[in-house]
Structures are given as structure tokens and as C-alpha cells.
Amino acid sequence: MRALGVSGGFGHDAAAAIVVDGTVVVMAEEERLSRRKDAVGEIPVNAIHACLKYAGLSVADIDALCLSWNPAKDPSNHQMQSIATRISSESRLEGLEQRTRVYDHHACHAAAAFLYADVSAPAMCIVADGRGELTSTSVYRVWNGGTELIESSPLVASLGTFYAAATEFCGFRRGGQGKTMGLAAYGEAVDAFPELSVDDLRVDAGRANLMREHDDPTHAHRQMRQDWLDAMVERFGPQRRAQHLTDEFLCGRPDSTFERHHADLAASVQLALERVIVELARNTMHRFPGVQLVFAGGVALNCSLNGRLRSTFPDARLHFNPVPHDAGSALGAAVLATWESGGAVTGISTPYLGIGWSHDQLTTLLNYYGVAAERPTDLSETVADYLADGRTVAWFQGRSEVGPRALGHRSILGRPDLDSMKATMNNKIKRREAWRPLGPSVLDSEMIRLFPRSDTPYMIEAQRMHPALRAEFSSVAHVDGTSRPQSVTDWSDTEQLYPRLLAALRERTGWGLVLNTSFNDFAEPIVHSPIDALRTFFSTPLEALALGPYLLRKSEK
Template sequence: MDDDFVNSSPVYILGISAFYHDSGAALLRDGTILCAAQEERFTRKKHDPGFPAHSVRFCLEFAGIGLDQVQSVVFYDKPLLKFERLLETYLSFAPKGLGSFLKAMPVWLKEKLYLKQELRSQLCELSGLARKALPPLLFTAHHQSHAASAFFPSPYEKAAVLCLDGVGEWATTSAWVGNSDQLEPLWQIDFPHSLGLLYSAFTYYLGFKVNSGEYKVMGLAPYGEPRFAELIRSELIDIKPDGSFRLNMDYFDYCTGLTMVNERFGKLFGLPVRAPESDALTQAHMDIAASIQEVTNDCVVRLASQLRKETGMEHLCLAGGVALNCVANSEVARLAGFKGLWVQPAAGDAGGSIGAALSAWYAGEHPQRRQDSPDGMNGAYLGPEFSDEDIRSALNRFGAVFDEEPQESLCSRVADLLADGNVVGWFQGRMEFGPRALGHRSILGDPRLPGMQEKMNLKIKFRESFRPFAPSVLEEDTKDWFECEFTSPYMLMTAPVSKTRRHESADAEALTGLQKLKQVRSAIPAVTHVDYSARLQTVGKGGSVVYRRLLHAFKALTGCPVLINTSFNVRGEPIVATPEDAFRCFMATDMDYLVVGNFVLSKGSQSGREAFMDHVDQFELD
């Protein structure tokens, strides 16, 4: 790094993702990710697609700058290319889909075709600047944003990069090679052939919400058998040995219709589309989930293996919505031949804001890329934080009753509460960026208690009983509790519970479907899925200091270095962002304790809970 650069003013680049789903903003300072946030956390509208005004404002305030001090603003895709794809798709399928076309066109013509003007208007309103005083507005391709978010913050000097999602402008799957500060495209698979949209089609078919319910399909899969996998391969997707694929569009309606699948899809499996929140899930539904998960695993592993052969790279980076499928990620780590795998924790569209900004930084005349340890994401702790004064003021406004625990004894006290079977809302430090709570906006419990999974699902999270919970484990104790050869700091990998910790029995094999929930399968049953797997968060020295301290305290008390960690929200609600959000969620659920910073609240000491109970009823079911 030369002296002229060191002595120059900092260079700020603002990245923005918006107008599809999960909008967000990220700010770089001299190529380092300074802060990032998703708009939903501020507006309390889950998967908010709107212009991320609150997120942009947070980033600028965190840096202590105005928008006029930003070198450039970078948007995460190219709307004109997306518009081209929309037009060509409708023309290809005409006259089918005329109703959908007529519905989509006014929105595109009014809002999205003139996106540059809309972005400038929003930035002017937010900053008070005149249009001519705004920073330059740049656009990157959607998959370039994903690829940049995957490679540049990774710990690797060189790596292959694989991006998989629903669709960007045209690309649904793309391969790249990253080398220091360079990122070069290799090949792509284009719309309508999309592994992400195939998985979303099954999400829709099984009665879950597209773009938010895919993880429910993944969680449901272990309850079933993949007896439909060959049917999917023969009728719906043709996967070549190198992983390239084509979908049979005779079964799908997402190109021109208003639904994901058509009647032929349901006839293929002998079941109609399951209505959301309708009858109980049947064994057939579980088998279908298991089948699409197996096919997805196979396709992603083949793509990654081919990329290993093509590039000779020893490391792989992943991004795009499909990269949030931790089961597929783990199969790639196990089977694709790479020595290392790094997955962008904000792999979906919100993370595109980081990639857009990084693309602009590395396209400029700037110093060579710096390698960060363990990576460049700061543990994904990139959002806002609150001082003791902020927290105390918020709690006092609610008339809350609380104790202020000295920092040196806080973790010991919370460990005691958890070991006594209490569920604790845990709110610390900077908010996470991405869909996972990683110990700063979490609900915690004791994984050793057999009834804890059902209690937290039904009375705390208000969600389906089959949904598994993730364990957080001290990194140095991982191999003692899980069959795991990798770290998973961002909860994006799965691993089997160690055989020495399992409680296997012949009776368990006779159980089917949701009956499997009744079986105590390990020494940590509340985080052991029915196939003995667990979605891990390994907490090392590069992660949260306070969360790691709590895990140490719990281990010292119980001998167990593992805690249940689920996101601090209830069904249909974004993860909490502020102390006020945390208190409302605490009061509306059966959480026993709330810990915000150094302040500890007991549910039994609070009054006026009835005023918060309607808080749950307003949430959109996902």
C-alpha cells in the first residue's frame, strides 16, 4: 500500500439491493466492509423489497458521513437486462400468459424500467442533496454482485466461485474464478432453467411461501424417503454428469403465469398443491421434500465437482439463495473435492449490496486486496448496536422491571438460567447481516432437554413443530460433539451428531413422519434432527466475544459446550433490531427471560402483558 493512498481521504462506496425482495445496503471504507443492514429490520416488514432508506441512513450515520462524501452508489443488478429477459420470455411463450404480461407491464414501465430516476429521487429525498450533487450511480450484474460478495470477503487468495439462485437478469447459475483482486466469469446457465426456481416450485407445491419457506422444505426432508427422486430426474430436470441441467417447462408456470407450477405438476405426484396452513402434512409431502432435497444435493455437487476439474482451484466460494441450503453445502464440502468452502452469510439478495460495492471497489485503481482473518465479514456483525443508556431509556419507556448485571458476572447468571430450563431472549452488540441469528439477536435454550424443541417451536416461535433448531458450539469442542471436519461460523453447514453422543434404538426405526419427533436421539435432543444431523454454528475466537463467553460459562456449569440458538423473532416477523423490538417480542411470547446488553428481565416481574399479545396476531404467516 503506497504512502499516497494511506495519507489520502477514505474512499466510501455504498451498495444497494432493492425492488425484488430482501432489500439492503452496505458501506465500504477503503474496500473494507464497514456496515450493512437489511431494510426489513427497520420497517418490520418481512422480506421488505422497497428502497432501503433506513439501511442507507444507518450506514451513513454509522460512518459519520453524508452521502456527498460517498464516491459512488452501486446497485446490485441491471434492470434493463432484466426487462429484456421479461419481454423475450413473454414473446417466447405468447399468446400464453397474456394476463400475467398485462399485470407486470405497468409495474415495470412505471417503477423498474426507470429505476435510475427512482434511485436518484430516493437518494435526494434521503440526503437533501440536489440531483447534480449526488455521487455517480453505477450498476453491476446480479450474479456479478453475488460472486463478488462470495469471493472478495472470503479468506482465500484464489478460489472458484459458484452462484446459484432463482434468476438475476438472465443467469440462474454462474461460475467464476477469483484471483487476488480479480474476478473472472467462466460460464452460466440462463433462465428459465433454474435450480433455485425448481426448489421454489416444490416450496409452493408443499404449501409454503416462495422466497421464505424454502428452508421449511429442507427441514421437512429428513422425515421422508426420497422415493420420488427418480421421477423428478426423469420428468422435471435433466442433469448432465457435469451438473448442467435443463428443466421440462411443461410442468411449470413461472415464466408467464401467476403460480409456480401447473396442473400437470400435481398429477405427476398424485397430489394437488397443498393450501397454506391447510391439512396436516402427510408422509407423501415429506417424501416429496426428501426427494427434491436429494436431487438438489446431487446437482450442486456435480456443478461444484466440475468447477474443481475445470479450474484446479482448491477452494470454493458460494453465494445466491441456493447457497443458504446448508444440506447441499455440506454435501459439496464432503464430496466435491475442495479443501475449503466459504459461503457468504448473506447469500441472498440483501448480500448483493455488499457484492455490488465490492465490484466497484475492485474495478477501480485501488491497492491490492487484503486478506482478512478469519474472513472479511466481521462475523456478519455489521448492523446497529445500542449503548447502555439507549437500552435503559427504551426499557423505562415500557415501564419494564429489570436488573443491571455487572458484565463480569452476566454470562454466569445467564448460564444458570439456561441450565434451569429457561428460554432466554439474548440481545447483544451489533446486529447480524443475513438471515441467521449468530448470537447477537438470538433466542437461547438448553439443548439437553427433550421437550425444549417443542416448547420453543409452539410457545415461543409459533411455528410448525417439525422445524429443527440449530446448535451453537464452541469451535474447539466441535469434533467431540459432531462428526465435523470444518468450521461453520455462519450456520450454513450441517453435520451429524457424534455417535458417542447419540441414543440410538431399534424402536426409533419403526417411527414414521412426525412421530419421529418423540424419539430422544442424543445427549442434545433439542438440536438433533430426525436423521441425527444438526445445522451448526461453530463459535471460534473470531466470532462474538460475549457469545463465546456465554458458551464457556454454560460448559463450565453443565459440561456441555452447546446451546440452542434460534433467531430472535416469531413466525412472520423479521429478527428484532432494537431494544424496543426485543421487549415487545419477549412480552408477546412465553420466553422466560430477556437479556439486553447487561440488563436482565424476568417475565414474572413484568406487568401489562395483555397489551402485547395482539403483537403476534398481526404477523403474516410465511
């Protein structure tokens, strides 16, 4: 069974994934190839072609085109009614329409998240996002053979839309929910949203009247976002208008457009979200005791929320994954098709499911463009010297990560115990708000020196850094003392370059950790290709680039 999973066509985070006989072969996100962040409204044509090429398959080899949205359950969504036809109309993709299978969006999220759990045992999955077809939060039972919907919440109770309204209130543009989460640490939270509640496994937002006022649930969902925004203005004050670059209030300089009540609103919304999801998780584990619990949907990108779940239920069998957002639903659709055909899937732990380039390909590229580069005998040792000296290094190795977190294959690295490094990364290299939090990659054996928990491989769970070390590692400690570390173990990298780099840093600095942020410039996606890497390297103040086995220095430009 060769299944091609697809997300996109409307909304955001278009992607493609291929699963062959239950084994995940490759996944690609459209934004990385189109270079348009979030790939809003796009069909993942480039991602499909990239996956087919990497897997060595043709369109004729694909048994099923698997869509992560069920148009029959969302008849007013005209864009999704014709997505299979739109894909098949693209050059070299003709004929896929006749092999189309469609799956419920939240079931796709649940199936993708299950891959990163223990697939030999059943799991419960909480899916929370902006919306599925006609649902906003769902609870599924999942096993290696299928899914069963246990309960769902209506669109007007969408937690993702609640958080999106807060993001708009704070003046951040579409996709800025991560900024809202970071901003929350600067505010004082109050219990401002009592209408958000949980009844067993169902979320209620006190908006039932919207369903009565609108025949179309999609219209009610849109109105709900405006209602939340109006309520936030009423309870906290005027919303902030979107700014272009830095938010100077949180850079330590006065800015009348960013006032304290914006941070207080962010903190209060974060508090409400955590309260609801924690109660939903508690109820789920009470009804299904002893079963592992996985978390999916765009809301599951919230590192602070994930950290709260982990600290609230320290003994629970919780599993987080690197692709809980809509891109991951492409992977889930291919998994559902595998199960539908009677197959089983092989669980995974690696986030490195994307496209990679061979050393020969990199050599050819550098020679073609006449780019000067050296090939160190031991790249990890050489880069460790650079980092120990306080320089910034871009790191492009192996297959790309999937999901929005850079995990040591498409990363920008710096020394985390330099007070100036956070400003260098945010202000100079990434040209974004100076207050934005950054995280470290840490050798697994070093994690206990810094954090309460060691097993956090996907940089998607916030933890409180030990208080005595927060000042020393201020570049990777947020204002509330938390950080979102990536624990690095031997399995993390097939070539062992990243673990060896951290070990080399430990020899030089006494600590096996490095500041790790995604390899991209302001408002662009994480780099995908070597050409993307070269372009971003030469257009930013980065000092060195480790491109496969090669090291480029700015002095050799």
C-alpha cells in the first residue's frame, strides 16, 4: 500500500507525506518549497513532487491520494470540494483524482500523533485546533488499525479560535500564536473567561446562541472569533494594532502602542486555555485509566500548555509529537488509508522525515556557484571552536525536520551563556522582536543539570530551568524562568554530528548545550534547500555555515 497524504487547499500548513506498507518514507511542507510562510490556501504541489522524487515513486505507483479533510461534512467550503480535481489538474499529477480517499480532519491529526506513541497499545488522543469540518476539539480512541471518535465539541467552542482572537488583540498577524504565548509571560493572569468550561469530554464556550442564529456552522465559527475579540476589548481595553517589526515596549523601551493590558490579556488567555485542556485531559484519563494519552492539533504547539500537562500529570503516559499542526494531518491521512486497507503502521520517533542532500550534491552546488568552502577533518570539533568563541553558526545537515521547530538539522546555533546572544539572534540575524524566547539543544545526559525532566526531544514542552542557572543561561531562559529544551540523544542524528558537536562544546565550555533557533530570516520559512541556506547565510550577519561536510566563513565570501 503506497499512500500519499495531503493537507492544504485552504487554510494553512499545506503538506504531503508518503507511507509505504505502513512505514513513513518522507514528508514535506509546502511553505519550505514555495518559500511562502504557512502556505496559506496553497495546494502542496511542490511538496507532492518532492516527496515522490525522494521516495523514487511516480504518480502511477501511488495507490491512494489521501485528503485530510472530508468535504462531505463541510459542504459550504467550496475550496475543499474540488481539491482532488485541483491536484490532478497540475502538471505530472494527472490521474490521482480517481484514487482519492477522504478522511475527517481530526481523525488525521489523531493518527499522526499516534505514530509517535507506543503503537503496540491503544491510546487516547485529544485534538484541539481552530476547526475540523464541523468540530473544534475531539477525543479519539486510537489503535494500530483505526480510530474511534468518543466525543467532539462544536465550532463555536473552538479553543484555537479563542487563542487566535487573542493573537489579533495583541496586534500579531496570522500565525502569531507563538508570540502570544511568549508575551503571556510578561503579563499578570486573571480568571477572565469563566464561560470556557468542560463538561466531561466536551468543551463549552457559552456560545450556543450563535448556533441558533446561523444556519451555517462556518458562519457561526467566524462570528465567534469576533465575539471573543469584542469580549477581550470589553474586559481588558483597546486592542493593539499590528506592528511591522519590533515591539519596543518589551525591548525595554517605551512604546505607547504596546501597553501592559495586552500582556495581561495574553496571560489570562493562556491561563484559560491551560485550565480547559488540563481538565479535559484529567477527565479523559479518568474515563480511560492507564491508557497512554497523545495530544494533537494546532493548540498542541503551545509549549507552555504542554509543559503544564506534563507537570500536572507527571506519572501519566503522555506523548507529544513534532507535527501536531495541520501539516501533520497529511501524514495522518496516509496512516488512515493504510489502516483502511488492512495494514498496520510502524511507530516512529525521529522528526527528520524531510528531504536531504548528499555530499556529492552539495559539492556540485558549491562548485557551480563558485562558493569558497573548507572541508574540516572533524566538522563537529571545528564548529565547536567557533561557537565557544562566541560566533554564530548556521547548521544544515541531513534530512530536514518536520514541524515548526528546528531540531539540529536546519538550525542557527550560538553560545547560550553569553548575555548578548539573545539580542544578536533576535535583533541582528532574525530581525524580530527582541523579547522572543529562544531554546537550547542539550545532551540528554546534561538535561538533569538544567531541568526537572530529560526526555523532551521535540522542543515542544516548556520546563522551568533550575533557578541558580537562569542568569548564566539568560539567552535561553524566558522571563518567567522557563525554556523549551530539545534533549539530544544518540538516535537523534544518524551521522551523530549534532550529539558530537554538543559533546565537543562540553569539553570547551563545561556544558553540553547550544542555543538553537530555526535557520531562517525574518518572515520566511525554515530553509529547505542548500540554495536557501546559502541565500539566508549571505543575507544575514551569520558568521559561518556548516553545509553538510563543508564549512563556509564570511571572510571567504
